Amino acid sequence: MTQTATVKATKPKGIGGGTLGQALLVPALAVLSGLIIGAIFILAIGENVLTAYGALFRGSFGSLPALIEGIRVYFSTGENQALVRALYPFTESLVTATPYILTGLSVAVGFRCGLFNIGAEGQFFIGALCSAFVGYSIRGLPAFIHLPLAILGGALGGAVWGMIPGYLKARFGAHEVVNTIMMNWIAFRLSDWLLNGPMQASGFRPVTPNIQPTAELPRFFADPLRFNWGFVLALVMAYIVYWFLFKTTLGFEIRSVGANPDAARYAGMNIVKNFVFVMALAGGLAGMAGSAQVLGVDHWVGQGFAAGYGFDAIALALVGKSHPFGVVLAALLFGFLRSGATEMQSMAGIPIDIISIIQGLVIIFIAAPAIIRWIYRIPTIKTEETVLTRGWGS
Amino acid sequence: MTNVLELRGITKRFPGVLANDKVDITLREGKILALLGENGAGKTTLMNILYGLYKPDEGQIFVRGQEVDIQSPNDAIARGIGMVHQHFMLVPVMTVTENVMLGVEPTKNGVFLDHDKVADRIREISDQYGLEVDPHAYIKDLPVGIQQRVEIIKVLYRQADILILDEPTAVLTPQEVEGLFRILQTLIDKGKSIIFITHKLKEVMNAADDITVLRLGRIVGSIDPKDATPEILASMMVGRDVNLVVMKQPAKPGEDVLKVNDLYVRDERKNMTVNGVSFDVCKGEVLGVAGVQGNGQTELVYALTGLLPVESGEIYLSGTAIHNKSPRTILEHGVAHIPEDRQRHGLILSFPIYDNMMLCTYYEAPFAKGVSLQENVIQNNAETLVKQYDVRTPNIYVNASALSGGNQQKVIVAREFSRPIQLLIASQPTRGLDVGSIEYIHNQIIKKRDEGTGVLLVSSELDEILALSDRIAVMYKGQIMDVLDAKNANKDNLGLLMAGVHPSESTQKEERLP
Numbered sequence: 041m042t043q044t045a046t047v048k049a050t051k052p053k054g055i056g057g058g059t060l061g062q063a064l065l066v067p068a069l070a071v072l073s074g075l076i077i078g079a080i081f082i083l084a085i086g087e088n089v090l091t092a093y094g095a096l097f098r099g100s101f102g103s104l105p106a107l108i109e110g111i112r113v114y115f116s117t118g119e120n121q122a123l124v125r126a127l128y129p130f131t132e133s134l135v136t137a138t139p140y141i142l143t144g145l146s147v148a149v150g151f152r153c154g155l156f157n158i159g160a161e162g163q164f165f166i167g168a169l170c171s172a173f174v175g176y177s178i179r180g181l182p183a184f185i186h187l188p189l190a191i192l193g194g195a196l197g198g199a200v201w202g203m204i205p206g207y208l209k210a211r212f213g214a215h216e217v218v219n220t221i222m223m224n225w226i227a228f229r230l231s232d233w234l235l236n237g238p239m240q241a242s243g244f245r246p247v248t249p250n251i252q253p254t255a256e257l258p259r260f261f262a263d264p265l266r267f268n269w270g271f272v273l274a275l276v277m278a279y280i281v282y283w284f285l286f287k288t289t290l291g292f293e294i295r296s297v298g299a300n301p302d303a304a305r306y307a308g309m310n311i312v313k314n315f316v317f318v319m320a321l322a323g324g325l326a327g328m329a330g331s332a333q334v335l336g337v338d339h340w341v342g343q344g345f346a347a348g349y350g351f352d353a354i355a356l357a358l359v360g361k362s363h364p365f366g367v368v369l370a371a372l373l374f375g376f377l378r379s380g381a382t383e384m385q386s387m388a389g390i391p392i393d394i395i396s397i398i399q400g401l402v403i404i405f406i407a408a409p410a411i412i413r414w415i416y417r418i419p420t421i422k423t424e425e426t427v428l429t430r431g432w433g434s
Numbered sequence: 435m436t437n438v439l440e441l442r443g444i445t446k447r448f449p450g451v452l453a454n455d456k457v458d459i460t461l462r463e464g465k466i467l468a469l470l471g472e473n474g475a476g477k478t479t480l481m482n483i484l485y486g487l488y489k490p491d492e493g494q495i496f497v498r499g500q501e502v503d504i505q506s507p508n509d510a511i512a513r514g515i516g517m518v519h520q521h522f523m524l525v526p527v528m529t530v531t532e533n534v535m536l537g538v539e540p541t542k543n544g545v546f547l548d549h550d551k552v553a554d555r556i557r558e559i560s561d562q563y564g565l566e567v568d569p570h571a572y573i574k575d576l577p578v579g580i581q582q583r584v585e586i587i588k589v590l591y592r593q594a595d596i597l598i599l600d601e602p603t604a605v606l607t608p609q610e611v612e613g614l615f616r617i618l619q620t621l622i623d624k625g626k627s628i629i630f631i632t633h634k635l636k637e638v639m640n641a642a643d644d645i646t647v648l649r650l651g652r653i654v655g656s657i658d659p660k661d662a663t664p665e666i667l668a669s670m671m672v673g674r675d676v677n678l679v680v681m682k683q684p685a686k687p688g689e690d691v692l693k694v695n696d697l698y699v700r701d702e703r704k705n706m707t708v709n710g711v712s713f714d715v716c717k718g719e720v721l722g723v724a725g726v727q728g729n730g731q732t733e734l735v736y737a738l739t740g741l742l743p744v745e746s747g748e749i750y751l752s753g754t755a756i757h758n759k760s761p762r763t764i765l766e767h768g769v770a771h772i773p774e775d776r777q778r779h780g781l782i783l784s785f786p787i788y789d790n791m792m793l794c795t796y797y798e799a800p801f802a803k804g805v806s807l808q809e810n811v812i813q814n815n816a817e818t819l820v821k822q823y824d825v826r827t828p829n830i831y832v833n834a835s836a837l838s839g840g841n842q843q844k845v846i847v848a849r850e851f852s853r854p855i856q857l858l859i860a861s862q863p864t865r866g867l868d869v870g871s872i873e874y875i876h877n878q879i880i881k882k883r884d885e886g887t888g889v890l891l892v893s894s895e896l897d898e899i900l901a902l903s904d905r906i907a908v909m910y911k912g913q914i915m916d917v918l919d920a921k922n923a924n925k926d927n928l929g930l931l932m933a934g935v936h937p938s939e940s941t942q943k944e945e946r947l948p
Contacts, residue, residue, distance in 0.1 A: 288805040289797045292789070299782045305741060306771070306779040307793045308762025419449065 063366075067359065069412050070405035071373065078398040082390060092390045099383020100376035102129040124265060129383065131260075131267035135337060137375025139164070139349045141274035142329030144356035144367035145281050146202075146322040150216075151362040152285060153318040154298040159205060159220025160326040161350025162227030163198035167327025168334045169231055170197030172341045173239065175251025175334065186254040191273070191331045198327015199320040201227065206319025210312035216319065224350075235343055247342040257336035270336030275368065277328065282364040294318055326350060355403045374399065436498065438463040438627045439484075439515075439596055444493035446479055453479040454490070455651045460644075461596065466618060466628045468642035468659075470635070472671050472868030474838050476651040477631045478520075481598050485517045486510045497596075516594025518585045520601040526574035530567055531556060534588050552591075559590050564620045578726075579610035586617065597621065598629045603637055607726050608896060608929040615641050633671070633868065635664040635678075636897075647671055672870045680873075682880045685904040688717035690752075691857050691888035692738075697747035697757075699730075699737040706745065707733045709912035715857065720879070720889040722903030722920075724896060726932050730912035731892045732774055735861045738890070739771045740764045741779075752856060765794055770850035774861035774892070776839075780846045783835035787827060788816035790834045791849050815852075823848035824874070840871030847878055858882055861892045876902060896925055910934045 079089045103126070110123030143160045150157035171194035178186060205219035232246070241249040259268040285291035296304040297314045305311055329349060334341055356374060360366030381395035405412050412418070439461040446454040453476045461467045471477045482488045484495065486504040495502050497513045504510050510517070524533050531553045540548045553569040560566055565583045573581060582602060589597055599618075603611045618628055618641060632638060638645055639659050647654040647670040654670045668676040692715040699708035707730045715721045725731055736742035738749060740761035749757040756764050765771075773779035781790050792801045792812055800811045816830040825844045827837055834842060843863070850858070860879060864872040879902060883889050893899050899906055900923065907917045908931035915931040927937040 287807055287809075289802045289807060290805055292796050292807060296782055296785075296793070299784045300778075302778045303780065303782050303793065305761060306739075306773060307796075308760065308765050310760075310762075 063361075065418065066409045066412050067366075067369075067406055069416055069418075070402050070409075073405055073412065073415065074398045074401035077401050078394060081394055081397055085391075087388070087390050091388045092384055092394070095384040095388040095390070096377075096380040096395075098380075099129050099387070100133050100380030102126050124261065127261070128265060129379065131265050133372075133376045133379040134271050135266050135268070135375075136379045137371045138270045138274045138336070139329040139333050140352065140356055140371035140374050141278060141368055142332060143326050143349045143353035144360060144371050145278060145364060146198075146325035146329070146350075147353045147357035148360060148362040148364065148367050149281060149285070149294075149318060149325065150322045151357055152298045153294045153314055154301065155206075155209075155315065155318055155322070156217050157202065157220055157319065157322045157326075158217055158354065159202060159223045159323070159350070160329075160353045161348070162220070162224035163201045163323040163326035164330040164333075164350045165227045165231050165345065166201045167194035167198035167330030168341050168345060169234060169239065169248075169330070170194045170327065171255075171331035171334045172248045172251060175255035175339075176249040178255075179252060181254055183254040183256075186252065187257065187335070190251070190255040190335055191328065194331030194334070195324040195328045198330065199324035201327065202323015203316060203320035206316040209319075210315045216315075231341075231345075232343065235341070239341075241340070245342070248340050250340050251335065255335055256339060257332065259336070266337050268336035270332035273328070273332055274371075277325065278364045278368045281325070285364070290317075326353070355399070359403060359406045373402075436463050437461065437496075438498055439629075440496040440499075441480070441484065442494045442496070444480065444483060444490050444495075446476075446483060446488060446490050452651050454483070457493070457648070457651070457653055459646060459653070461627050461629055462644065463627055464622055464625055465643040466622060466630055466641055468638040468645045469629055469631045469648060470633065470638055470645055470667060470671060471648035472633055472870070473840070473866055474650075474868070475648040475671070477648055478600060479651075480648070481517065481600060481629070481631060484510065484515065485598065511592050511594065514593065514595045515598065516589030516592055516596070517598045518582070518589060518600065518602060520604060522581055522585055524573045524581060524584060527572065529570050529572055530576075530584050530587075531569045533573055533584060534569075534591050538592065555591060556587055559587050563590065563624060564617060565590075579606055579613060582606070582614065583617070586621075595625065596627050596629070598631070600631045601633070602630065603632065603634060607932050608925050609933060611637065635667045635869075638662070638667065639664070649673055668869050672868070674870075676869050676873055678869075678873075680876045680880060680901045682902075683884070685719040685883065687719040687904070688886065690714045690750075691717050692890065693748075693750040694738075695748040695750075697734070697737065697749065698745040699733045699742055700745055701733050701742070707912050708737065710747070711909075711912070711914055712747075713907055713914060713917065715888040715890050717856070717888050718883055718886045719904040720883050720891050720902050721917075722899040722906040723890065723892040723909055724899045724906055724928050724932060725894065725909035727894045729909045729932075731861070731894075731909050733912075734909070735771075735774065735859055735890075735892055738764075738859055739769065768854055768856040770853070770855040770858045772843075772846055772850060772858070772860040772863045774865070776842055776846055781834045781842055784833055786831050786833055787820065787825070787837070787845060788813050788830045790845055791816040791819055791830075791852075793849060795853055819848040819852055823851075823878075840867045840874075843867060843871065843875060847875060851878065851882060855882075855887055858887050858889045859892075860889065862894065863891070864893075864895070864898060872898075896928055899928070900925070908932055 075093070082089050082092045106126040110126035113122045114120050143164055146160045146163065147157050171190045174190040174193035201223055205216045205223055208214040208219050209216045235246040235248065239248045241247055257269045259266065261267060285295060293304070293309050294314055296307065296309060297311050301311055352374060356367055356370045359370040377395050377399060381392045384390045385392045437460050441457060441459040444454050444457045457480055469477050479488065483490045484504065486506045486509050495504060502513055504513065525536070531549055534556055535552045540551050542548045556569040565587055567580055567583050567587065573584065602614060606614060621628060630642060639662055642659050644656060645659055645662060646656045647667065649671060657666070664678055668678060694711060694713050697708055697711045698706060701707040711734060713721065723731055733742055737744050740759055740763070744757040747757065748755060751767050751769065754767060756767060777783060782793065792815060795801060796807070801808055813830060820827060820830055823844050825848065826841050834845060837845065858879070863879065864875050867875065879889060879891065891899065891902055900920070903920045905917055906920055906923045906928065908915045908928060910932060911934065915934065915936065930937050
């Protein structure tokens, strides 16, 4: 178009250009729209919307009166039961968000390099198994060695699981979508065998032994609050990934390869090296999600342990526009929805599936922002879309 | 004399841009109207409105004195308006006949396609307008000039009497351009009217009956071709006086900086497209490589810069072998590359300008310390270069995609020229740029030459080759037909070489040269 008239003189502050407010506007409206349409579904099954969303809110954040009451009781009598009960919903949401953050980062890092990592689920599983193995098999180490070792084990396991498809793509041009899916299946069946054989705890159930206390991610409160340092680990990793992607030469290469591989090659970057490296990094992050879940929450691994975190992660990366901070926000959203949904089911008798519908709607609205812009009449801001992944021919 | 087409007060706004501002245009019956303007002047927007691809915000369109509302290309076609796009809309694996009937397929018995009827009609049109083409040839086998004829036939087949040609000469050799002008004259003689969009000044003066100049979405004025000179037209287009002749001193060539020996290169589809090329470039000279697009120039440049592997042969840079070395190694030996496709290779459009300004040197001091990018240094570097190379941008934080083509090219030139180089490879450096930017880039290239850099200039624009080169190599089918001294080169002998004919073999004689 005409010279420079299209350009707004704003320094990019938020996600993918534009200001932070603009970047958050569409996702916020997407959540709102998801809740509104979700309400229609709740009405359709003959339930009360206010009751349902009230329970959802209480389930994800807790209630203020209960919290005040809990604090009052604690300070007047020293009895903490009420306070714990009041804190439970909020902390449990954060616990749920933890693996979402790390797997979301995994997929986002891949997207930044133009790679589609569908293998986060398998990498998560492998990471959990490796961490569990380090956690229960090594005894007598002090915690400050044992815990980092266990986390490292999980991250390395996931990294290897991610690197294999990365190498196959770099060396033979095999598409990472196909190979990460296949690696998922290998991970699932491998874990079935491990949990029924070499790694099985004594007894008949297909589970690993409990990890040593020295390998546990410490919890902030006593039972039943499961909130632990895993959440902090996830936030720190999000910051590290942000720093790595946007402040280092290696991250610059990754983003260049993702945004325009031809220009990256012109600039002397080694594309295939980046493929292998990024897939290993993505696998490591998903593996670390598995570690955090085992070492912080469950303390053992059983069959069907991953429960779809790795697949939801694809939506998270999309919702978070493949930006580490966006992923954290999206993961918190999913954590609160998921955690509140349980409460909604038990308190208001609304099926948990309603939350899946709302999540689905939110994803659709964020993936197709034109719908939201049309509904709320928001003018289009010219920002570049994040490159997600290249076609099959690449 | 009637006006076959009139646009009155056409205004079109895009978010933040006024693409057309109260534009009035008149096309006289049986005449060629040239619509002249730089890229981004709003020519194509205007024609897309006329063809029903955009809706104008204001304004009226009259066809033969009657106001019309054109909602879609179908409406335009129904009014007798046809468009030949800059990028041909042809299906390469289909025949001429199939391409022409696409969208208006006649059938036999209501089911079967009636190829014969269409082929007959194509022959009729061919005879009538001198548009020779074999209806049964496949598009992919036809040269570009003939493909363009097919596009014109498509329009005529749909019974258009107002033809819009968008930059029709961009892809043609000088001889093909002459052929096109003959065809246009025939069309006029048979009563058609033509709007001819271009940014090339000389063509306009040869072919047009009326010239209307657009700048920044507004009509600057109309001029009779008899009164026009390239200088007048250029200043109308740009809004200031433009120096069309590149001022340069005779070259002072030094020793060889680039030496290419018997080079063979395969393209991405594994076809051998460079077939035994040898040449050298000296310090302080411009070697121009002329040729019609697609004769191996692209692959030659890719091989020199490490983007394509060398099949056989050698490339030496100041004595160091660089064939089959990685792009980075070649870069670090002091080779600058202005790539042919600036948006594919030269820039990362979704990155801000400051990142694009250090795309090739991001890993070195001063831009990086260890693995840590030095944001202040990077941004200061961009601020300096934007000023030094006059990149028109509100600031260095906007994405490269927000810049006009000319300013995008300036970003690349600034980046490549700001590191130490001994060889500059410039491939189609001014393609699609406006007159002002062309002038600028040309002067920068000559400046680099005068500093002692060897320059390899690949261009399909003969004017550009003639303006800048000290020696000229002509490529045809992957080989160098000849290397001429620039003093002995002109459009005629280069044009013949570009078509694969040695001037000595033809009837044209060297004596005609000045």
